Amino acid sequence: MTIDFDHAITAIDTGFFRPRFDASHLIVHNGRAAFVDVGTNYSIPRLLDALQAKGLGTDAVDWVILTHVHLDHAGGAGLAMQQFPNAKLVVHPRGARHMIDPNALIAGATAVYGAEEISRSYGTLAPVPAGRVVEAPEGHVVDLAGRELLCLDTPGHARHHICLYDAASRAFFTGDTFGLSYREFDTEKGAFILPTSTPVQFEPDALKASIARMLEREPQQMFLTHYSRVADVPRLARDLYEQIDAMVAIAQAHATDADRHARIADDLAVLYTSRAQAHGCAFDAAQVRELLAMDIELNTQGLEVWLDRQRKP
Incomplete structure (x- = not known):
């Protein structure tokens, strides 16, 4: 294609x-x-x-x-x-x-x-x-x-x-x-x-x-x-800035959780679903999570690596 x-x-x-x-x-x-x-x-x-x-x-x-x-x-x-x-x-x-x-x-x-x-x-x-x-x-x-x-x-x-x-x-x-x-x-x-x-x-x-x-x-x-x-x-750049900050906040909120990975992934799914639906997408939460499954997983891993790096002296 x-x-x-x-x-x-x-x-x-x-x-x-x-x-x-x-x-x-x-x-x-x-x-x-x-x-x-x-x-x-x-x-x-x-x-x-x-x-x-x-x-x-x-x-x-x-x-x-x-x-x-x-x-x-x-x-x-x-x-x-x-x-x-x-x-x-x-x-x-x-x-x-x-x-x-x-x-x-x-x-x-x-x-x-x-x-x-x-x-x-x-x-x-x-x-x-x-x-x-x-x-x-x-x-x-x-x-x-x-x-x-x-x-x-x-x-x-x-x-x-x-x-x-x-x-x-x-x-x-x-x-x-x-x-x-x-x-x-x-x-x-x-x-x-x-x-x-x-x-x-x-x-x-x-x-x-x-x-x-x-x-x-x-x-x-x-x-x-x-x-x-x-x-x-310009609009898309503003959207990116907002989401970068939101993703960092999600990671920091779960930094010390025993089930950190799962909690970050769940919150990212909620973040992306809410924003997609506000944008007019007809997908429900399950559909968003399916389409973005790889990205949610990799973003979660990336945030975790970033968290661990911040904690090093």
């Missing part, structure tokens, strides 16, 4: 987890191409199909750009680079080593998801040759055949996270920094959004600061990995 937007931007459903959950974005300019996030190894045939549909060969891809190295964004990067002979891989300096040698990345993900799930959902990660990796610190510019993509260092969800500003479309490609917005939750009021505090580097103050930095450029739209284009950016 693909969706074409203005300014030669295409969203590609990577097929990860469920339909319209995880997107790669293809940008084409002057006959040259860049992918922003690539999904998993199992997503690569979809990227190749999208490229072919544009009448482009694999040699037209100049850049594979990763917002960060979590596996739903970067798991297929090594395999993608094998398909695109002219491409360079762009990644945050903190993430570069994990693309060159993915063993530590695999170990960390296995600790969260388990070995069976890693094999089933992601496959075997391929390394990227060091000579094809370009580190993108704050202010780095990716030149796509004359179209500049500006990299901002945007921690909060992860310390190895960049967001890309595309002046041509007045848009950011936000990875997970600008939260999650699933199309099932759209109403006449527009998109519904929620933050993601996935383990292990959630930092609420840094996340709010990263969102604020993007707003300084007055973007007209955001392209999220989960899931693609949203507009009405």
